Amino acid sequence: MSPLIDRKSGKRSVTTIELVDAASLPTMEQKLGATHRQWLTSLGFRPTMGAVAVLPNNAGGISRVIVGVDRKDPLAALGSLPQRLPDGIYQLSEDSIIEDRELLALGWALGAYRFERYRKATRPVAQLLVEPSTLRAVLPLMEAVFEVRDLVNTPTEDMGPAELSAAIHAHATEHKAKVTEWVGDELLENNFPTIHAVGRASHRPPRLIELTWGKNSNPKLVIVGKGVCFDTGGLDIKPSDGMRWMKKDMGGAAHAIALAGMVMKARLPVRLTLLVPAVENAIAGNAMRPGDVIRTRAGHTVEVDNTDAEGRLVLCDALAYGVEQSPDLIVDFATLTGAARVALGPELPALFTNRDQLADEVIGAAEAVHDPMWRLPLWRPYRRMLESYVADFANAGPSRHGGAITAALYLERFVPESQNWMHLDTYAWNDGDRPAHPRGGEAQGLRAFFKFLANRYS
Known part of the structure; x- marks a missing residue:
């Protein structure tokens, strides 16, 4: 069931949602009758972000819903409501204090997400009535974010290299x-040695998957x-708490797949x-060793x-192959x-690029x-932190300082100075x-990069 409904799809019973903050509360209260004003007072309602008051009608149903918001965060304004409100159909009041209907609707849609592959929900999510133009704008974004979340949330047993393919x-x-693929020893035969080295110890062979589309x-x-479907750390094995959520180590691949889908859908x-x-960075007798x-x-x-710095190894061969095509841009x-998370926390992906203008453009889109x-x-x-005497x-190197930067510097070695390149170090997780951001797999930077690409190539 879609969390968004086209307003023109037929008549139905709809409950209105009123957005309010401290500045608009007095005006909103003037619209209410004495009974509802007293009801808000009895609830101790304050128009803070996330506050919700359900106003009853005389028939025992819902008259309207009052929601506290922060005008600077339209994506979050409705993001908790699909899971909190009773099953039903809702709409925004015509005089909403937040004007960006698309971001409001997208927040509602993203907040309605549930990962139900292994456990079905016990109740449906509430639905929001939107204009047809809003629905057309929001659905592709919602579907792309949901794809990232689904791919990342799926355990490795059901999301290995073949499933990514x-x-x-x-x-x-x-x-x-x-689509072209190089699987197992075909990687060595076609000169992708680092991808093969990282994945050769798994019972599921490593592969490089290439999709091409569009006019030459x-x-x-x-x-x-980066499609590391599970990361044990290799022979430099992770402790159990560090390995627990490594099903998400293919989050970069999930972003890339979803973004490619958006590019093609938008033509x-x-x-x-x-x-x-x-x-899969696994451990076996043929696993790569420290010092190799x-x-x-x-x-x-x-x-x-360090065998646990494997992501940059699989990426470097893919980047080198991409460079050979002399593209306008590599992302x-x-x-x-983990150093990027230490520096910026879980909600801010770290952007690296060799072009100031590209940084300005994508951050503006973000x-x-x-x-x-x-x-x-x-x-x-x-770069001195990655020096080797052999x-x-x-x-990697002995210092843990600036780990996100040194990882990006490693990747940069495989990108000529003349090549436009951007790298996003993302957590892909809540x-x-x-x-609007339920626990589990998450798309971070996906919508920003699509906006940037649409601006660049429109």
Whole structure:
């Protein structure tokens, strides 16, 4: 059941929602009768963010719903209501104090999300009546976010490299795109050695999945997503609490797949290449070892300082392959470092790019659609933290300082200075419930990047 309903789809019983803050409370109270004003007083209602008051009618039903909001956060304004309000159909009052109906509707839709693959909900979510134009604008965004959440929430047993491939094939079928894959030892035969090294110890063979779509004459866009379907840490094994949620380590791939789907659905005039290196970083007799040296696709030799810094290894071969296409832009998404979470917390993805203008444009898009991110620097003096005495450089180093930056600097080694490149280090997860952001897998930066791409290639 969709959380959003087209207003023109037929007559029905609808309850009105009134948004209110401290400034608008007196005006709103003037609209109410004495009984309802007394009811609000009895409830001790205060127009703070997230406060909800259900006003009864004389028949024992709901007359209207009063909701406290922060005008600066339209996405969250309705984000908790689909799960909190009684089953039914609701609509916003015509004189809403927040004018952006699309963001309000999107917040409602995102707050209605439930992951029901293994456990069905016991009650339906409430539904919001919206204008047809609002529905057309919001549905593609909702579907893309839901796809990221579903992919990330699915346990690795049901979301391995082959299942990621199936998700990409589904988009290819829908949009008449082409898919090419290199699986297992084909990676070595076709010069993708780091992807193979990370995934070879798993019983499920590693693979690189490539989707291509669009006219050759259009600007080339490469989207890359880290697809580590589970990360034990390898021989540098994670402790149990660090391994508990590593089903989400393919969150970068989930973002890349969903973004590629949005690009194709919107028919942006680009020649799209989606690259997902999909592996499981497992432990077996043939697992890569600390101290091993790998010669990458780009020709650099890399010493494996830590097998738990595997995401940058699978990405570097994919980036090198993307660079060979001489694209207008490369964008990669990865749940790459805990250091980014230490620096910015769980809600702010870390943006890195070698172009100030690109940073300004995507951050502007992020602010416009309320999908935040924060730029961190490619501080090149920190390259010394990845020095190796036996190889060109290492994948990690002894210092834990600036870990998100050093990871991005590692990736930058595989991107020529002349190449436009952006890297998002995302958490792809909500540790708890927030309005419009339920606990579990999350799309972070997805809507911002789509807005940016739509602006760039419109």
